[in-house]
Amino acid sequence: MFHLRHFLLAAVLLAAVPHPAHPLTELESSQIRRFQDYLRIRTAHPTPDYAGAAAFLLPYAASLGLGTTTLHFTACKSKPLILLTWPGTDPSLPSILLNSHIDSVPAEPEHWIHPPYAAHHDPATGRVYARGAQDDKCLPIQYLEAIRGLRAAGFAPTRTIHVSLVPDEEIGGEDGHEKFVQSDEFRALNVGFMLDEGQASLTDEYRVFYADRLVWKFIVKATGAPGHGSKMFDGAAVGNLMDIIETVAGFREAQFGKVKAGKSGPGEVVSVNPVYMNAGTPSPTGFVMNMQPSEAEVGFDLRLPPTEDIEQIIRRIKEEWAPAHKNLTYELMMKGPVRDVAGRPLVTLTNESNPWWSVFEHAIISSGGKLAKPEILSSTTDARFVRQMGVPALGFSPMINTPILLHDHNEFLEDKVFLRGIEVYQHLIRALSSFKG
Ligand SMILES: [Zn+2]
Structure with missing residues (x-):
């Protein structure tokens, strides 16, 4: 069977620079x-x-x-x-x-x-x-x-x-x-x-490469009063979660913007990407559509240059990305070493x-x-x-x-x-x- 993909690959191969004679x-x-x-x-x-x-x-x-x-x-x-x-x-x-x-x-x-x-x-x-x-x-x-x-x-x-x-x-x-x-x-x-x-x-x-980024993950959980799908009210779990997703997205855009503008390499910024979202009340046919659920959560992959102010990021998560006054809780998983045995950032000068x-x-x-x-x-x-x-x-x-x-x-x-x-x-x-x- 003819595959366009194979044809294109063959074309790329044929177009490759001829191998030096030596x-x-x-x-x-x-x-x-x-x-x-x-x-x-x-x-x-x-x-x-x-x-x-x-x-x-x-x-x-x-x-x-x-x-x-x-x-x-x-x-x-x-x-x-x-x-x-x-x-x-x-x-x-x-x-x-x-x-x-x-x-x-x-x-x-x-x-x-x-x-x-x-x-x-x-x-x-x-x-x-x-x-x-x-x-x-x-x-x-x-x-x-x-x-x-x-x-x-x-x-x-x-x-x-x-x-x-x-x-x-x-x-x-x-x-x-x-x-x-x-x-x-x-x-x-x-x-x-x-x-x-x-x-x-x-x-x-x-x-x-003189450093690797730190690999962290965090999960934000929202709780709120359940309500009828038709009712507009403050403090719904999904609504609160959507607000903080928007806040995180704003931070992400600013970091990504530095890479897109060529001001920073991809390893020199903080990346934060949503990797899963979980919400809704299951029903035999999918999800209950006329009910606002009382729980919702989102997981993020977060990577930091080791030179980043770690305390500041932790504060940001606590105060801006999962504020308790919005009925949000979070779990932060800091995988791998953060500092060396002498307390210095994991950077080779x-x-x-x-x-x-x-x-x-x-x-x-x-x-x-x-x-x-x-x-x-x-x-x-x-x-x-x-x-x-x-x-x-x-x-x-x-x-x-x-x-x-x-x-x-x-x-x-x-x-x-x-x-x-x-x-x-x-x-x-x-x-x-x-x-x-
Ligand atoms: Zn490798």
């Missing part, structure tokens, strides 16, 4: 093959094959001479957290941690031009199509291949380098990084700086006061790369748990000139971009692990 070297081909092999292990939720990933990663790391440890933070031991270690010449210095999550979100194969777990390498475009190609199964292969190159060049790190491969990032990290950072094993690593995943960049400038920032920035420049203005990530990563421990962490995935396809259909990463990322990590690992500061 053929891949034997080493580059083997690096792409390892990337494909890892992508073919189905680590998507709801049934991520963590055992399969461990069976792939552990011998791979051991073949490079790295130490391997597997930790478990669940009784059933079905969620391995893999630690790979390249000891430094001065183990007294805080170590470098390179993090990546093993799991990925599910894919809907019917919407993909190549099967999402086949890791098809398109010879015309150089694209490797797979769930996890960008988010974030490119990372461990790039970390390990960068280490291979550095070892081959005779490089010896001063600081110890650890690579962590963690479960469950995509479902909140509770049995992964959240428990890991609280463990004796994490303390023993004495981590001084962490690199975690970032996002693709549409331009030739690498993106870097990107100025001269943070020596790790300078080392990072100079390493990118020395690799021939350019950095975009540092951003706050509008969603979350495991980096928030590490920042909570007071350890500086940056979100960075070396993907330039690449559409942002994380969690999307037809997620892909181009071979040349992937291979260039290995070079960038060589510069980063060399610089970070040699930093004596």
Whole structure:
């Protein structure tokens, strides 16, 4: 059957810029093959094959001479957290941690031009199509291949380098990084700086993230006297709820306006979006239509830059978004850490006061790369748990000139971009692990 969608996809493919002529070297081909092999292990939720990933990663790391440890933070031991270690010449210095999550979100194969777990390498475009190609199964292969190159060049790190491969990032990290950072094993690593995943960049400038937004939720419940559907009266539950939805919508518009005007990035504003509403008196045919119910509620997803005045937002919720005098009550769910162990916002500084920032920035420049203005990530990563421990962490995935396809259909990463990322990590690992500061 002819599908317009397929025709359009084919047209897009044919229109793609022809792949550069320079053929891949034997080493580059083997690096792409390892990337494909890892992508073919189905680590998507709801049934991520963590055992399969461990069976792939552990011998791979051991073949490079790295130490391997597997930790478990669940009784059933079905969620391995893999630690790979390249000891430094001065183990007294805080170590470098390179993090990546093993799991990925599910894919809907019917919407993909190549099967999402086949890791098809398109010879015309150089694209490797797979769930996890960008988010974030490119990372461990790039970390390990960068280490291979550095070892081959005779490089010896001063600081110890650890690579962590963690479960469950995509479902909140509770049995992964959240428990890991609280463990004796994490303390023993004495981590001084962490690199975690970032996002693709549409331009030739690498993106870097110095904070994640806080993920909160709140529910507002309204109660009021019930009444006949025909009667106009003050204080009805649904009426009161509609008033505050309007108030929240006004705040939302002001925040969204800053993004639309280009004044703020999407991670730099407070987002608040209604995610459910619940009201009405059920009847066998739907809802009772001539009665105003005595209860109603609405749920909001609320995300805050960690630099936001948190007390002020809480006051706003209490006084403006759920005032008691309108018979409204609220429940605020503050998920995840809000401040670090020293009470500071969960932000990694990107100025001269943070020596790790300078080392990072100079390493990118020395690799021939350019950095975009540092951003706050509008969603979350495991980096928030590490920042909570007071350890500086940056979100960075070396993907330039690449559409942002994380969690999307037809997620892909181009071979040349992937291979260039290995070079960038060589510069980063060399610089970070040699930093004596
Ligand atoms: Zn991710």
